[in-house]
Amino acid sequence: MKPSAPGDVCLRVSDPSTYGEVSPLVLANPDESLSPCSHPAEDAPGCPQPIEDDVRTLTQAAHGGPAAQLRAPLDLVQRIRYRWMVGHHAAFGVWQLKQRWLRAIAADPEPSADAIGMAARLYEAYSLLFLYTGSCSAEHYAATVRVDMMSCDPAFSGLWARDYEMIPGLLRHIRNTHPAAAIAPLREAAKANHRVHMAVAKKLVPDGGSLLRDAGRRPQGPTEAERVAYDAFFQVERRPLCRRAFTAQLVRRFAQVMSDIAVHGLSGPDSPPALLDATLRDAFAEFEEKAGDLLLGIAEAVASQDSVAEKIVAQRAGGAPSFALPMKGRP
Secondary structure: EEOOOOOOOOOOOOOOOOEEEEEEEOEOOOOOEOOOOOOOOOOOOOOOOOOHHHHHHHHHHOOOOOOOEOOOHHHHHHHHHHHHHHHHHHHHHHHHHHHHHHHHHHHOOOOHHHHHHHHHHHHHHHHHHHHOOOOHHHHHHHHOHHHHHHHHHOEEEHHOOOOOOOOOHHHHHHHOOOOOOOHHHHHHHHHHHHHHHHHHHHHHHHOOHHHHHHHOOOOOOHHHHHHHHHHOOOOEOOOOOOOOHHHHHHHHHHHHHHHHHHHHOOOOOOOOOHHHOOHHHHHHHHHHHHHHHHHHHHHHHHHHHHHHHOOOOOOOOOOOOOOOOOOOOOO
16 A cells, blocks of 8 residues: 555555555544545546456456466465455455445335345355455464464454444344345345354354453453554554545455465365364355355445445435445345
8 A cells, every 4th residue: 555645535555466465454434434535536536546457356366267466375374364364354344334234224114125135245245254264273273363363462352343343233223123024135144144153263262262251351342442452453544535445445355355265265274174064164165156256246336336435425314325236146
């Protein structure tokens, strides 16, 4: 990423390189709207970004081609840490999109099938990303990212993720206020996401002890200091950001994830599917097959129209987008 001047919301994402990098991620706070571009390019709706290049790389990887750019590390231990960081970065962007769509659905007594389908797709994307970040064995997890998180804070917890905080409450509200049949795809995707989450957590930490519990702490709402610590660990900077920069960073992470999967597969070589329980074995098989279409569909929906990024944060009824993204393979 190329640094921007103070007050400049148009962060320039670097051109793609041969090997993917764990670059710092810049995000607005999840309750803040994204800004219009302050430096739109001539004859373009926004600031110059390498979005088209990354979509091409993502498309090539999604169709099974070898990654010519944004390759993941060859060393297994390096790749485990790479997946943990890049996969979480992608998840943070997915969470911000998901929060906007859930707010749209919550505010609409009769949400469209497109809105329900998009929210379901974003839950599926998070399931994929959770499998991707947690693809290693319990032994490698304990020796790498778990130690890294403990070094940041002995009680380090995913509960400190500010981009996820509002999502469970929004989903509960939708379940309580909308007919089950109308939101069936969303309900099923959320349930499947929970099953994947629990299965991966059990695989990585077989004894079930989270760092938070091992530190003698009870789950509760995070403090601002804990949110800041979580952001710092994942190299996330919070400040005003333009819509194009958000899109560019998300598409870059999707391209990195898919380029890695195309070469190395979704599951880690130290944790082959044959050694997994049925839930995880089925999940890895399912998402290995549809990872490309899933990530490419979301990336194209966000990136192919320059007006999409603006509309995605257009406020209607408390933060609802005023349109439905066209989805490839829409549910």
